[in-house]
Amino acid sequence: QVQLVESGGGLVQAGGSLSLSCAASGRTFSSYAMGWFRQAPGKEREFVGCIRRGGNTFYADSVKGRFTISRDNAKNTVYLQMNSLKPEDTAVYYCAADISAIASSYDWEYDYWGQGTQVTVSS
Numbered sequence: 646q647v648q649l650v651e652s653g654g655g656l657v658q659a660g661g662s663l664s665l666s667c668a669a670s671g672r673t674f675s676s677y678a679m680g681w682f683r684q685a686p687g688k689e690r691e692f693v694g695c696i697r698r699g700g701n702t703f704y705a706d707s708v709k710g711r712f713t714i715s716r717d718n719a720k721n722t723v724y725l726q727m728n729s730l731k732p733e734d735t736a737v738y739y740c741a742a743d744i745s746a747i748a749s750s751y752d753w754e755y756d757y758w759g760q761g762t763q764v765t766v767s768s
Contacts, residue, residue, distance in 0.1 A: 647671050647742050647757040654738060654762030657730055661766070665725040667740030667759055675718035678748035680755055681725045683736035683764075692750040693738070696723060703748065708734075730766045737761040 653665040667679070680695040694704040696714045704712060713726040723740060741755035749755075 647674075647677075647744070649740050649742060649757055649759035651738065651740050651759040651762040654764045656765045656767065659730060659732055659766055659768050661730050662726070662728045663730065663764060664727070665738055665740075665762060665764070667723045667725075669721045669723070669742060671721070673744075674721040674742075676744070676746060678743040678746040679714075679716060679723040680741045680743060680748070680750075680752075681712075681714060681723075681738060682741060682752055683734075683738045684761075685733075685736040688736075690739070690752055692752070693725070695743075695748045695750070697748045698746050701748075703750070705750070727764070730764075732766045732768045734764065735766050736764060738764050 648670040681693040684690040711729045716723045739761045740759045742757040743755045
């Protein structure tokens with residue numbers, strides 16, 4: 646069982662930055678691929694980006710160049726740095742763990758999910 650806890654959400658003005666963290670339990674964090682997803686009100690959950698256990702990252706086109714995912718295996722933590730935020734980035738952000746380390750953009754590939762953290766970007 647893996648428990649994931651996100652933190653760092655909040656309210657920010659358009660153009661601003663926020664950094665999210667996701668702390669994972671367990672001793673095999675370094676073997677997981679980790680993903681970030683988001684869900685805006687009335688919309689389906691969508692892929693934001695992911696990071697493989699080796700550190701390679703992949704991003705949705707909508708956030709490419711603005712968001713950066715990183716991981717610190719010593720701290721069992723994955724990060725999402727969000728810059729140049731837009732009102733359309735407003736959503737609940739979730740981190741997820743993929744124990745098979747596929748690093749997919751499909752949410753069904755992920756095995757464990759955090760509770761989510763709200764990010765609100767005002768115009």
